[in-house]
Amino acid sequence: MTERSAPPRRKRRWLVLFALTAALALVAGACTAGDGEAAGSYTDIINERGLTDEQVEAALKTYVPSGQWDEYVMFASGGHSGQVIAIGIPSMRILKNIAVFTPEPWQGWGYGNVEQMKVLEAGNVGDNQISWGDTHHPALSETNGDYDGQFLFINDKANARVAVIDLRDWETKQILKNPVSIVDHGGTMVTPNTEYVIEGGQYGNPLGWEYAPLEEYEAEYRGMVTFWKFDRDKGRIDESQSFALELPPYWQDLCDAGKNVSEGWVFCNSFNVELAKGKSVDGADFEAGVSAGENDYLHVINLRKAEELFKAGETIDVKGFPVIPLDKLIDAGVLYFIPEPKSPHGIDISPGGEYMVVSGKLDPHVTIYSFDKIQQAIADKNWVPDRYGVPVLDFDAVKEAQIEVGLGPLHTQFDDKGYAYTSIFLDSVVSRWSLGPPYKEGDEAWKLVGRIPIQYNVGHVAAAEGDTVSPDGNYLVSLNKWSIDRFLPPGPLLPQNLQLIDISKEPINPTVDVTGTDPNGMQLLYDMPMALGEPHYAQIIKADKLNPFEIYPEVGWDPATMQVDPEAPVPGNERVERDGNTVHVYMTAVRSRYTPDRVEVKKGDRVIWHITNIEQSLDATHGFALPGYNITLSLEPGETATFEFTANESGTFPFYCTEFCSALHLEMAGYFLVQP
Numbered sequence: 001m002t003e004r005s006a007p008p009r010r011k012r013r014w015l016v017l018f019a020l021t022a023a024l025a026l027v028a029g030a031c032t033a034g035d036g037e038a039a040g041s042y043t044d045i046i047n048e049r050g051l052t053d054e055q056v057e058a059a060l061k062t063y064v065p066s067g068q069w070d071e072y073v074m075f076a077s078g079g080h081s082g083q084v085i086a087i088g089i090p091s092m093r094i095l096k097n098i099a100v101f102t103p104e105p106w107q108g109w110g111y112g113n114v115e116q117m118k119v120l121e122a123g124n125v126g127d128n129q130i131s132w133g134d135t136h137h138p139a140l141s142e143t144n145g146d147y148d149g150q151f152l153f154i155n156d157k158a159n160a161r162v163a164v165i166d167l168r169d170w171e172t173k174q175i176l177k178n179p180v181s182i183v184d185h186g187g188t189m190v191t192p193n194t195e196y197v198i199e200g201g202q203y204g205n206p207l208g209w210e211y212a213p214l215e216e217y218e219a220e221y222r223g224m225v226t227f228w229k230f231d232r233d234k235g236r237i238d239e240s241q242s243f244a245l246e247l248p249p250y251w252q253d254l255c256d257a258g259k260n261v262s263e264g265w266v267f268c269n270s271f272n273v274e275l276a277k278g279k280s281v282d283g284a285d286f287e288a289g290v291s292a293g294e295n296d297y298l299h300v301i302n303l304r305k306a307e308e309l310f311k312a313g314e315t316i317d318v319k320g321f322p323v324i325p326l327d328k329l330i331d332a333g334v335l336y337f338i339p340e341p342k343s344p345h346g347i348d349i350s351p352g353g354e355y356m357v358v359s360g361k362l363d364p365h366v367t368i369y370s371f372d373k374i375q376q377a378i379a380d381k382n383w384v385p386d387r388y389g390v391p392v393l394d395f396d397a398v399k400e401a402q403i404e405v406g407l408g409p410l411h412t413q414f415d416d417k418g419y420a421y422t423s424i425f426l427d428s429v430v431s432r433w434s435l436g437p438p439y440k441e442g443d444e445a446w447k448l449v450g451r452i453p454i455q456y457n458v459g460h461v462a463a464a465e466g467d468t469v470s471p472d473g474n475y476l477v478s479l480n481k482w483s484i485d486r487f488l489p490p491g492p493l494l495p496q497n498l499q500l501i502d503i504s505k506e507p508i509n510p511t512v513d514v515t516g517t518d519p520n521g522m523q524l525l526y527d528m529p530m531a532l533g534e535p536h537y538a539q540i541i542k543a544d545k546l547n548p549f550e551i552y553p554e555v556g557w558d559p560a561t562m563q564v565d566p567e568a569p570v571p572g573n574e575r576v577e578r579d580g581n582t583v584h585v586y587m588t589a590v591r592s593r594y595t596p597d598r599v600e601v602k603k604g605d606r607v608i609w610h611i612t613n614i615e616q617s618l619d620a621t622h623g624f625a626l627p628g629y630n631i632t633l634s635l636e637p638g639e640t641a642t643f644e645f646t647a648n649e650s651g652t653f654p655f656y657c658t659e660f661c662s663a664l665h666l667e668m669a670g671y672f673l674v675q676p
């Protein structure tokens with residue numbers, strides 16, 4: 001086997017910056033002076049392609065030369081694909097589609113590998129196998145409110161499930177089905193030290209989604225938020241330490257965890273305080289019924305007190321899962337509401353935890369609440385109870401500011417300069433506005449300072465580390481729902497459009513007009529078609545915080561346990577053993593052969609097949625495909641895997657390696673023979 005040296009480990013940001021500066025200088029020279037040998041050719045290219053100065057600048061800011069790495073990695077939800085998509089920034093190159101809720105053949109995810117099948121099967125609903133997900137909100141693990149690069153969580157809205165991905169190998173390790181709700185939305189978010197992974201609900205259902213007619217909505221239906229306890233040492237959610245809260249059947253939407261001054265509190269918005277039941281019951285469809293009222297409620301949750309109730313056993317049992325009932329939450333001061341104007345969406349906490357920002361989908365403002373004022377209103381008992389008895393805090397007492405940002409505001413991110421960025425769906429812009437003290441003081445506070453057009457209909461925005469305690473600024477990605485005319489049309493199903501925006505510069509003017517567009521210092525850099533599903537949210541982490549394995553640490557590594565499997569086949573102990581009607585295969589893979597390369601069984605035998613890739617070279621991955629049996633594996637260097645099946649079809653089945661691993665890759669094959 002040939003060895004090759006590993007490329008340098010550290011990200012070479014200074015190199016990229018140097019290359020960028022040098023290239024800019026060259027182009028500047030080419031455009032202005034027009035002299036020098038190479039200079040003329042740049043001008044020719046620019047002229048031939050008809051590029052403007054701004055387009056050239058955008059190209060230079062996003063170009064990452066061959067062999068160099070991106071400064072940031074964005075983990076975007078994969079929407080309907082049920083996966084997570086990792087994208088380098090600023091190049092916008094896809095690095096990996098991490099298989100999560102949906103079987104994925106290249107990674108061999110869910111095609112026979114016993115440990116992977118267990119992870120996927122844990123996400124089944126009753127007897128129904130669920131082989132897709134609607135991923136919405138990825139959440140990187142945090143330490144002291146900052147991304148630590150260790151784990152990634154993601155929810156499946158369609159079936160109310162959460163998954164845990166280990167960022168040592170970027171593989172899914174755990175999937176959990178929420179026992180309380182059949183649909184979720186407000187997940188996943190983490191508390192500042194990843195003690196809990198938050199999963200909020202969405203459409204109300206009776207607890208455990210038992211049957212109840214819609215006429216009994218008010219009495220029988222409920223909302224929920226679940227707190228999954230994360231065990232960082234094990235790298236798994238600990239179900240036995242997890243619990244949920246019973247909430248009124250207002251459609252809980254997004255959640256965010258408090259941080260710094262508001263650590264220990266959790267905030268979730270909602271949008272069916274009207275308790276609309278649909279046309280069949282109310283005479284009004286959900287669209288009209290759910291948006292009929294002036295206000296919905298921001299849910300303010302004291303997580304520490306909720307945890308105390310859980311530990312004291314103040315719970316009811318729903319499908320074997322502990323749920324703290326609503327009356328106990330009210331009595332113990334766990335739950336408060338705050339009115340939110342006009343079909344709210346989004347809840348985002350400022351970096352220092354002082355402010356809670358919500359948007360009204362039908363209101364042109366963002367509304368900002370103060371955590372101090374919320375605490376004061378609670379202390380003053382400045383509330384009236386809602387129909388379920390939950391205290392509704394006085395809006396004016398807790399409001400800090402309202403800023404007009406445009407039509408259809410949704411989600412907000414933050415930068416390092418005291419600005420917030422709100423996606424504006426209907427106007428198709430991202431609005432930049434300034435925060436109040438301690439970020440900006442006096443006249444500079446609470447002001448709209450920029451509106452950059454995007455193409456088109458933005459949902460979430462993601463800024464570099466833009467929801468942590470220390471945002472980076474630099475870049476923002478607008479995750480647009482419609483692309484319309486941006487790309488060559490691949491038939492009527494168009495890709496989503498992820499647009500990269502430079503937010504590193506200060507605004508030029510102090511204020512802008514809310515009816516117009518004025519990027520005012522922001523610059524659109526790049527359009528990336530996303531053709532795998534609808535990425536909802538994304539998080540952008542500095543690449544040098546990630547420290548993945550280059551190869552598995554030892555030969556025989558089991559990614560399920562993140563340890564060496566003592567039973568893993570290794571060179572010298574390869575064999576085929578029969579035990580009654582069960583045949584055990586112990587196989588190794590290395591360039592360019594399987595040992596053994598012939599396995600013979602009888603029809604009806606149970607086959608338990610172990611393979612170790614004994615390679616220790618970077619990127620020396622082997623595949624394993626068994627035709628006719630729906631089995632495909634990806635065996636990364638050092639990895640061991642086991643698959644099981646019943647040899648129910650007799651015949652001759654050549655198996656082969658599916659990764660072009662060497663010059664003799666086609667020879668990496670063997671025969672599986674099933675005697676009739």
Ligand code: RUQ
Nearest residue numbers: 136410459536537
């Ligand atoms: S929210 S539809 Cu993230 Cu705007 Cu889900």
Ligand code: CUA
Nearest residue numbers: 657659661665
């Ligand atoms: Cu191993 Cu191709």
